[in-house]
Amino acid sequence: MSYMSVDGSRNVRNHAGIEAKISVPFSYVAGTASGKAQIVATPADGRKIKLYSYTWSGMGVAASLNLCSSAAAATPAASTLTGDLSSVNGMPFFQGGDLLAGVGTCVEGEDLCVSGSQGGAGTVVYSLVP
Numbered sequence: 001m002s003y004m005s006v007d008g009s010r011n012v013r014n015h016a017g018i019e020a021k022i023s024v025p026f027s028y029v030a031g032t033a034s035g036k037a038q039i040v041a042t043p044a045d046g047r048k049i050k051l052y053s054y055t056w057s058g059m060g061v062a063a064s065l066n067l068c069s070s071a072a073a074a075t076p077a078a079s080t081l082t083g084d085l086s087s088v089n090g091m092p093f094f095q096g097g098d099l100l101a102g103v104g105t106c107v108e109g110e111d112l113c114v115s116g117s118q119g120g121a122g123t124v125v126y127s128l129v130p
Contacts, residue, residue: 019127021052027121028065028114036070036115039124042106047128049106051081056122057092065116067124069106079107092122105129 026039040049049069056065067082081104082095097103106112112126 019050019129021125021127023123023125025121025123026114027119028116029119030117036068036113038111038113039067040112040126042109042111043128046108047130048108049110049112050102050127050129051097051104051106051112052102052125052127053094053096054082054103054122054124055092055094056085056120058086058116058118058120064118065114065120065122067103068113068115069104069110070113070115071107071110079110081106081112102127 024040026037028037042049051067054067058065065082065085066080069079069081085093095103112124
């Protein structure tokens with residue numbers, strides 16, 4: 001079912017008023033020049049990125065990962081959404097957030113990024129919020 005606004009553009013909220021959720025895969029290889037990799041770019045219209053859940057599988061023993069809100073010059077560890085996550089023997093894991101609050105929200109104008117010690121791959125579920 002689609003909901004249209006007065007001007008004919010599609011409304012991105014569903015009937016409960018919750019923003020549409022988007023799922024994207026990501027991968028990260030440690031040693032990138034900036035120490036992080038962008039997963040989702042900040043929207044140009046002033047909305048923020050709200051992280052609802054993620055899965056992650058590390059690429060090695062004791063691989064660590066951090067999903068963060070990050071600008072070009074920001075330090076990933078200072079803007080963490082998930083804390084430093086450590087994988088034991090490459091075991092995958094999942095975290096889901098509250099239906100409305102999610103896991104965390106990026107700062108306005110900042111990207112959803114990943115940083116870590118050895119790298120890994122996973123999927124994030126997010127939405128764009130006012």
